Amino acid sequence: MSATRIQVVRNARVMRAALLVFLALAAAGCSPRRVAEGLLLGSQFVRTANLAYGEQDRQRLDVYRPRTVRQGAPVVVFLYGGRWQSGSKDEYRLLGDALTRRGMVAVIPEYRLYPQVRFPAWVQDAALAVRWARDNAARYGGDPDNLVVVGHSAGAHTAALLALDERWLREAGVPAGAVRGFAALAGPVDTVWTDADVQALMGPAEGWPATYPATHVDGVEPPLLLLHGSGDRTVSPQSSARLAARIRERGGCARAILYPGVGHVQIIVAAAVPGTSSAPVLGDLTTFVRDPRAMACRGESAR
Structure with missing residues (x-):
């Protein structure tokens, strides 16, 4: 042998x-x-915790960087899920570990949640975290010009809104084109709100169209990668497939990848602990971070 x-x-x-x-x-x-x-958890990364990116209590973030990082590493801002009502950056140490093993600097922010706030507070927080990452990446070995935003579930919805509705990053002071690409894992990115709690946190019904990423597709979006499991019973995988198709129909650059049998939680576990799953989520994210346009412009596929 x-x-x-x-x-x-x-x-x-x-x-x-x-x-x-x-x-x-x-x-x-x-x-x-x-x-x-x-x-x-490995020992190859350094975590700097609870850095302020705003003045509110939950406007704090953690930075994970490879212990032996060289200057100019890709930077990933990760937005966690939790139905816009729960979640914590402290739950994603394994993801920070996994990303640093691939040579990336990971920025994982907290953000404000319902019922303390309603839409668009968490989108505004995410945009401020992206601004912070761009302004401070070099201090942690990251390249501010090589920045990608990734989100899971509710965080994927926020990532898609940042990609498609330019006002959020613009209002946060992020220059146009500063983010090279966006990736959404198991996100409700092309759907309608039917559950009462989600309807409440998204605000008055007349404002819901602005909360739908698909509303803002115009064909000039940055590269967008949509990863979803075919076994997802929380968010339909067709949500990702539909949004990718809409963007491509308008001349934009988007790719949906569906992983057979993978569920809503399994997809983020596969990213954080790749040895537990046959779905190459972390590998696909790594390929995307290296060259968002090349990865996203290939079109829809299944694994």
Whole structure:
């Protein structure tokens, strides 16, 4: 057996053993996320926590950078999900770890949530976080001219709005074209609001068209990558497929990738802990960050 094959087998055994321990501790009542972090977090990154990007309590962010980062690393601003009502940057240490392993600087902000605020507060916060990342990336080894925004679920909706409705970044002071691309994972990006709680947090019904990313498609968007699992029962994968088709029909650059059988949570787990899934979410994101236009202009595909 070759040395490479032996290493692959060893890695697979270690992963299986780690997952068994994870399941045992989770069954015993321990936090699955904390157990996973204890098992899987590496030491190759440096985390700088709770940096202010605004004056509000939740306008704080964490920066993850490779411990041996060279100046000029790509920068990813990641917007987490939580139905615009929950979530915390502290839940995404494994994602910060995964991105730094690929040579990126990751910026993960908190943002204001319902019921304390309604739309568009979290979009405004995300835009301010992007402004902060552009202004401060070089201090952490990042390239401010190589900036990509990624979001999952509700965060994917925000990322799509930042991509398609230029006013949010413009009002935050981000120059046009400063973000090279946007990626949305399992986002409600081409849909209508039907659930009462979402209708409430999006504000009066007459304003809902402005909350729909598809409303703002004009064909001159930055590259947009839409990743979704075909097994998603929370947000229909057709939401991503429809938006990509709309953008391409108008002459824009967008690509939807559907992963067979992958669910709503599985897709972000696959990005944060790639060894637990056959869906190449982290690989596709890495390819996109390296060259957003080349990746997004290929059109729709399934894995």
